[in-house]
Amino acid sequence: MRLSRPVLALLHGWGMNARVFDALAARLEADFEVRALDLPGHGGRAALADNGLAAWADDLARQLPDDSVVAGWSLGGLVALRAALDHPRKVARLVLIASTPKFLADATWPHGVQPQDLDAFAADLMADPRATLLRFLSLQTRGAPAQKTLLQGLRETLLAAPTPHAAALAAGLAILRDTDLREQAVALAQPALVLHGGLDTLTPQGAGAWLAGALPQAQFLALPRAAHAPHLSHADEVAAAIDRFAHG
Numbered sequence: 001m002r003l004s005r006p007v008l009a010l011l012h013g014w015g016m017n018a019r020v021f022d023a024l025a026a027r028l029e030a031d032f033e034v035r036a037l038d039l040p041g042h043g044g045r046a047a048l049a050d051n052g053l054a055a056w057a058d059d060l061a062r063q064l065p066d067d068s069v070v071a072g073w074s075l076g077g078l079v080a081l082r083a084a085l086d087h088p089r090k091v092a093r094l095v096l097i098a099s100t101p102k103f104l105a106d107a108t109w110p111h112g113v114q115p116q117d118l119d120a121f122a123a124d125l126m127a128d129p130r131a132t133l134l135r136f137l138s139l140q141t142r143g144a145p146a147q148k149t150l151l152q153g154l155r156e157t158l159l160a161a162p163t164p165h166a167a168a169l170a171a172g173l174a175i176l177r178d179t180d181l182r183e184q185a186v187a188l189a190q191p192a193l194v195l196h197g198g199l200d201t202l203t204p205q206g207a208g209a210w211l212a213g214a215l216p217q218a219q220f221l222a223l224p225r226a227a228h229a230p231h232l233s234h235a236d237e238v239a240a241a242i243d244r245f246a247h248g
Helices: 018-028 053-062 075-086 115-127 129-141 147-159 166-178 205-214 235-247
Strands: 007-011 033-037 068-073 091-097 192-197 218-223
Touching: 007 018, 007 075, 018 033, 018 147, 018 235, 053 075, 068 075, 068 235, 075 091, 075 166, 091 235, 115 129, 115 166, 129 147, 129 166, 192 205, 192 235, 205 218, 218 235
Parallel strands: 007 033, 007 068, 068 091, 091 192, 192 218
Antiparallel strands: none
């Protein structure tokens, strides 16, 4: 164990909770003060009155001491990136896992999902939230080795905490629908580590490659056999990369 351990905050993705980082945290707790955090309205937390991206980033910053290392997965990566831009004293180093500056594809951005697919997903959420959440888990593991094992682990994580608030789930989808941080991201002052799976169908690897090229001080680690949850399928590699990056 190092004598001085930096704070490492871990922020989960849409519909999940902080327990999704249990395996990663166990690998890093000797060298970090690990704080796995729940997004507003998730994991038993109350939803915020303001559920926009900036408000969620402010909420994250309030939970951090200065000079933290912040790792965000998927939607959590968007929140972490926004917090790093808005609260640079709080975030000394940024880790983006399966993250993207823009979730939806359009004529200028091929590295996302189609708007009509997200719209259909939002309609399904309104009709049957539980079934939609469970279906979303299968999308996160699609194509990954040992998919059934990964999917079972995600299901157990989802069920280990109270069901997310409907307002928070809808807000998360709105953030994914409306956010485009490409212009702001190029101004990020902090060092960043971008981790991305080559089999990711939700945030294709091209999004991670773009981030690594656009962020002024970025490192890129591609995991060719990982899908959308590399911290679960490749926990050893992800933990080692975060350790090197934070203490390098």
